Structures are given as structure tokens and as C-alpha cells.
Amino acid sequence: MGKTPKFVQGNEACVEAALYAGLNFFAGYPITPSTEIAEHLSVRLPQLGGKFIQMEDEIASLCAIIGASLTGCKVMTATSGPGFSLMQEALGYAIMAEIPCVIVNVQRGGPSTGIPTHVAQGDVNQARWGTHGDHAIIVLTASNHQDVFAMTVEAFNLAETYRTPVILLFDEVVGHMREKLVLPEPGDLPLVERLHTSVKEGVDYHPYLPREDGRLPMSDFGGVHRYNVTGLVHDMWGFPSTDPKVVHGLLRHLVDKIENRAGILAHYREHQLEDAEVVMISYGSSARSALHVVEDRRRRGERLGLLELQTLWPFPHELVRRKCAQAKAVVVVEMNMGQIMQAVKLSVPQPERVFLANRIDGNFITPADIMNILRIIQGKGV
């Protein structure tokens, strides 16, 4: 195939994938451990004639990419915990106004300034519920650089398909670790381009009137259709409304377009789940250690399997229920105090069989850590 393997950081894999997907506008603000994404894009985007701007803060960064998206650009910003907190209001705006955009959060330890140079996965629930009001959101993650690439491309595709912000929730280990990345050739991965309206100039265009399939064809700012975009509850013209029917209809549309598709949005990998008595569920860098444990224990005849989630939200409840149906125990491996464990408990008929294997001290969770916890769960002691 003549494909070139590269030895890169996860943050660089994200950059390569974003460019592959057609990214042509990035705005950001430096923050550890995501900064390399901005640095690499400051080199690459101008070379390609794209736009890179370093803004005055993370709020402005997300606002700027939303503005650029409205002109037809494929857009992204990248940040970490504190910056992600600052972005929450504009994130809600992008949800409400249905603006395609991709937001990368390379997680570090929190809360507050926390432990900027160390790993954590503590923003899982913030990604889901950080912005106010009822809403739905798509959050993807990955444990290795090839998947970082694939999920980043997928994030752009889903953002364009559903006119929604998509969050890429990586972590410090995946962001900074170096490993092999084989760059896909153009055409290897499908790309979704923006759906533009076919309504002709002079004909009334309804920017917020969904088609039968729920999609909303867009018209770029600067084009022939002039319309209003607002974070207020709005009617099909994008004009503010307090009509209860309009309010109800819009909120249902915003939530249903994502939650009703949880099944097809569920990306995952599975390892030796067929006969697993103990199912581990993990994601991001934690899944690397969990996979190591599966391979190690299988060699000793223990029936362990791993479900690695790549879509965290909308949570794939049905998938988890199905994959855990035969399990005697479900062990969620994550670097927080059980954020995905809570969602797993809601998925399975016997939540008392769900256990947490975690680490929250800024150190990466190792296979030995997981093994010790498994032994305790199995009543074997350490």
C-alpha cells in the first residue's frame, strides 16, 4: 500500500486525523496537556491555506470556531480541564444553534488546576452534563493512536451529520505517549461533508426546519440565504420564540436526534468476551492496561474479557447490557471515582455485580493495579 508509519504522540495523531477529515479552521489557547495540538496545527494549517488563531482564552476559542463553522469551515478547538470548564456555555450554544464543531479535551487531573501534567479521566460526566439545561451530546474516546485517528475523523463526520458539537475526550497518557501510527490514504476512511440546502435564492429558507430524516441542510454565512442564529429557543427561521409547542419541539429534536441513535453511534472494541466470566469495561488509556490483564490471565486459563468503549455518550446501555449478560462480575477500569461505572450500573440487571478498578492519584493505572483489585473482588486477597 506504500503507507508511511509514523512515530507520534496521540495529540499529533489527532492533528493528522483532523486534517485528513478536512479541518480548515482551528482556534485555541495553550493548556497542558493539549498544547501540542495547537502547536502542530499552527505549523500545518497555514501550509494548507487553512486558518489558525490563538485566542485570548478558551471561551473565545470555542466562540471563534462556531463563527467559522457558520461560514462552511470544518472547525476544531483543543483544551484540557480548566479550559473545558470555560467552554461550557459556548458548548451549549453550539448544541442549541446546531453548529458542527469538534472539541478535544485531553484530560488531566482535577478539579481546578489539579495536576496538569498527570493523567486522569475525571471529565466524563462534565462532558455529558457540563453545560446547563437538558441536552444530548456525542463524546468519543480512544486508547491508541490508530483509534485516535479513526475517532477524530468520526468526530468530524458525526458533527457534520447531526449538526452538533462532538467532544473528543482523550487523556494525558494517550495525548503524550508516542507509538506507531499508520496514516490512512485518502479515501480509506469515509468523510462526511456538510449537507447544504438546495433551496434557491429568493425562496424562503428555513434553517431550523428538520427534514424527514432529522437532518438540517445548512446555508453558509455569506451565501444567498440570510437567516438568524441564536442561543434562544427559536422557531424554524431561527427567530426567538416562547411558544410552548416550539420550545417542546426544539428540545425534543435536540435530544432525540442523538439519544435515539445511541445504537448506531456506539463505537467499541471487544476482546475475548464470548465466554468471559469477568467482563472488564474500560476506555482511553486505562483500556490498554485492562487489555494487558485480559491477555495475561487468558494465558493462565482465566475467562476474562474486555469491552472497550469508544463512544462514551450517548451511553451505549443496550450494548453493555448485551455484552455483560453472561458475566459473573463486571469490572469497570477507569481513572476517576466511578463515572462510567455509574452508567454501567444503570445498564445491567444486577448492578451489585459491577465493581470499580480505579486509580485517582495522578499515576497511570497499571495491569498490576487491576490484577490486585480483581483478586480482591474474587476474594483472593492481594
Place this chain on the structure above:
Amino acid sequence: MAVKDYLRERFLPHLWCPGCGHGEVLGGLVRAIEQLGLSKNEIVMVSGIGCSSRISGYVDFHTLHTIHGRALAFATGVKIARPELKLIVPMGDGDALAIGGNHFIHAARRNLDMTALVMNNRIYGMTGGQFSPLSGEDVSATTAPYKTIDRGFDVVELAKAAGATFVARSTTFHVQQMTDIIAKAIRHKGFSVVEVLSQCPTYFGRKNKIGDAADMITWFKDHTTPIGSKAKQEDPGLIERGIFVEKQEPEYCEEYEKVVARAKGRRS
């Protein structure tokens, strides 16, 4: 094109109170655009949150009604993505200079080619009459029952210091001057700031016992003077109006093209 052709009649009447100055600003703005003969498709109006920011709903341009204080950040994205578009960013005083103060100074620093219109009525109207960073001292507001002690910003001085390359002030009494200044600001290549003193009879006027809208507009007539006038020398308390700064400096989007050229040169 007639002035009314720039308005979205479907969404009128507007929500502003009787006597509010914002309608006069809207009138001045569309007349300025009509004078310039701009096409509706080339204008993007970006606004924030507040009474003033509802202006974007009523004009037949590409309109982006955003979140409180961040209009200039959204506008920055639109402008850099599509430099050929004309960006007009109307904001209230609290919107532009309290919650949005950081974006205001940084947009000015970059000298992006856009027009920031500060509709300054010295009060938060939408929330019912709280003091703003432009209220100044000794003002009554619902959050200043014992009068304000906060000093106010001077929009003109702030914009100048931050690097805006066109800085002007007018009032809703001086509608012809306001229209003329807005037209010049839109035509200016670079970051232009126009402060328009606007009246809020409902809250500022009533709370401070200034009278009705006509009294407030008369106050603008009596308490402002052209830049450098003899009246100003005799009464330093008068507020100057006119164009304070109009200069050419490198514009951000044009400078960015140089970055692209350097990047492509290095690559080959």
C-alpha cells in the same frame, strides 16, 4: 435600496421599550449601510445578549445572536474564515465592557477589520436596571440602592489604548452625525469602535429621575460637544463626540495571508 429593505419586517415590531434609544441606533445603522450601498449578503451582524443585542434579529443580513459578552469572539471566527465579509458587532455597555471586556481589548489589539458598535445606555436593561461598568459613580440602579461607587470606563480611551484604529463617539440626539460616523467606521479598514450614547428611560432615566426619553436626549445635546471645541475648554465636564482616531495599521486578515505565504515558502 430603500432603508426598509434592510429590515426583517416579519419580526417587527421590536421589543424595545417606548423611548428607548436603540431604535435610533438601528435607524442610523441601516441608513449608514444604505449610504454605503452594501449588499445584504456581504454583511454579517454578530451580537451578544441584552436589549441592544436584539438588534441583529431585525436586520436582513446574516445574523448571529450569540452569548453574553462573546460577540466579538464569534465575529473573529467569521471574519478570519471569510475576510471578504463585512462584520458589524453591536453590543450593549455591559455586554461589551463587563463580561466582554477581554474580547473587546483583544479584538482591538488584533486590528481585525470589523465595526464594534457600543450602544451605551449605562445600565443593564434586559435584567431590569442594574449598574454597568459605564454607569460611573453616583448613579442609582437596582443593585446600587445607595448609589454607585464604581468608577466607569471611558470607551474611547479604552479602545484607543487597546489599539483600535478607528474610534468615535456620538449620541442618539445627533443622529446625522451618528449615521455618518457609522458609515465611516464600516468603511474603515481595521478595527473600528463607535460608542453611541443611548437612552434608557425605563430604567436609567426613571431610577435617576432624569425624566422621559425627550429629557434624556436633550441631556445628550446639552452635555456633549464636538472634539476640541471651545465649549470643552470652558467646561471640561462636557463629553466630546466625533472621530478621535482614524489611522491605517496592518489588518489581521491581511497579515495572516503573509503567514500563509511564509508557511508555504518554508514547506517548498
